[in-house]
Amino acid sequence: MQTTILGRTNLTVSRMGLGAGGHSRIGRNAGLTDAQSADLVRRTLDHGVNFIDTAEGYGTEAIIGQALQGRDRTSVVLSTKKSTRHEQVTPNALQTSLDQSLKHLRTDYIDLYNLHGVVPQDYAYLVNDIYPALQKAQQQGKIRFVGLSEMFNEDFEHTMLQQALADDLWDVLMVGFNLLNQTARANVFAQAIAQNVGIQIMFAVRKALSHPDNLRAFTDALVEKGQIDPADLRLSSGLRRAQSSRRSLDAFPDFLLAEAPSLPDAAYRFCRDEPGVHVVLSGTGNAAHLDANLASFARPPLTQQTRNRLIHIFRRVNSTTGQAV
Ligand SMILES: NC(=O)c1ccc[n+]([C@@H]2O[C@H](COP(=O)([O-])OP(=O)(O)OC[C@H]3O[C@@H](n4cnc5c(N)ncnc54)[C@H](OP(=O)(O)O)[C@@H]3O)[C@@H](O)[C@H]2O)c1
Structure with missing residues (x-):
């Protein structure tokens, strides 16, 4: 498994991270038992992944804590998140929630503590009223670095993260990005590189890229909306065939x-x-998918020609996240 340095945190992290949320929630939504989900986590770690993302809202922190028993805590980078939606986060609530996360994860520190799914309209409040509570938790040694995740399904072009980069308060950002919606390249990554901010990707596969039938539905809708030129698809015979084929x-x-x-x-x-x-976070509750995804991260880059074609085809798309057509 390739590793890299996570920006200004200086943490060494695997390029693949295990996402314990999303639709799979490491198998919670597929009926796996706690022990089976914990096995999935351990299997991931045994293959060189050292980065796990979870959240208080996922109901998977305790499974991660269970899976980490008997392992060297310092061998894993743990990221978790405090919900910021559908409730007024107060400094006291944040502290209570953080203590609960520490208990569930069976650890005395969290590497990356993120505000979860922040919408643009909540951002100013969170900076003014909650950021000081995060700093206090850092001083207490309960968290090492602070971050934000965006509400990609409501903020397709990363308005909130652009504000966050302008403020330069955050060590890591969790960003929605995939080959359909590449708006983060100009709107987030360019500035994040300049500021050496750590970047985690969510939505790399999601629904649109999990199966060619789904991809066809998304690309058809994008052609309909005028965000993809059908001539580009015709030139790119591959996607065309992926769209029309029913084969595996x-x-x-x-x-x-x-x-x-x-x-x-x-x-x-x-x-x-x-x-x-x-x-890049990978979310799955399926052991065969996990093995396939581990293998994917060991493969070399796509050719530059292929990357360029994908960048060209989807260059105007800003109306989907890959979750809903
Ligand atoms: N706002 C936020 O903060 C936020 C929002 C969303 C996600 N996240 C984080 O990001 C992580 C990644 O989330 P994501 O949903 O965007 O993950 P993803 O890895 O892009 O997509 C996961 C989906 O793809 C399927 N899948 C995975 N590998 C597959 C394979 N080899 N073949 C076919 N299908 C495959 C999974 O189903 P199976 O279970 O069947 O494999 C699941 O439905 C989450 O776990 C969470 O930690 C954060």
Whole structure:
């Protein structure tokens, strides 16, 4: 597993991070038992992933804590998040929640503590009233670095993160990015590189890139909206075929899948090799998908020609996150 330095945190992190939320919640939504989910986490760590993202809202912190038993705490970078939506976060509530996260994770410090799913309209309040509580927790040694995750499904072009970068208070940012919506390149990564801010990617696969039938529905809608030029798709015979074929992913001989065994594979590698990106989160509750994703992160970059085609095809897209058509 390739590693990198997570920006100004100076932490060494694996390029693949295990996301314990999303639709899979490490198997909670597929009916895995706690022990089976904990096994999935341990399997991930055993293959060289040292980065785990969770959140108080996911209901998976305690499983991560269980999976880490008997392991060297310093061998893992733990990221968790405090919900900021549908409740008024107060400094006291943050402290209570942080203590609960520490208890669930069975640790006395959290590497990255993030405000979760911050919407632009809440940002000023969180900076003024909650950021000092984060600093206090840092002074107490309960958290090492502070970060933000965005509400990508409501903020398709990263308005909140642009404000956050202008303030330069945050060590790490969790950003929505995938080959459909590449707006973070100009709106977030350029500045984050200049400021050496750590970047974690979410939504690399999500729904749109988990299966070619889903991709077809998304690209059809984007053509309909005028955000993709159908001529670009025709030129890129690969995606065209991916859109029209009902066969299994492995059977696609298109320009993208000629280099990749599956759409999720291509999607993760596309994000991994984007300049400015440090960690790409992969969320799964399926052991076979986990093994495939671990293999994806060991593969070389997509060719520059393929990257350029993908950048060109989706250059105008700013109306989807890959979750809903
Ligand atoms: N605002 C926020 O702060 C926020 C929002 C969303 C996510 N996150 C974080 O980001 C992490 C990643 O989330 P994401 O949902 O965007 O993850 P993702 O890795 O882009 O997509 C996960 C989806 O793809 C499927 N999948 C994964 N590998 C696959 C494979 N090899 N073949 C086919 N399907 C595959 C999963 O289903 P299976 O379970 O069937 O594999 C799941 O439905 C989350 O776990 C969470 O930690 C944060």
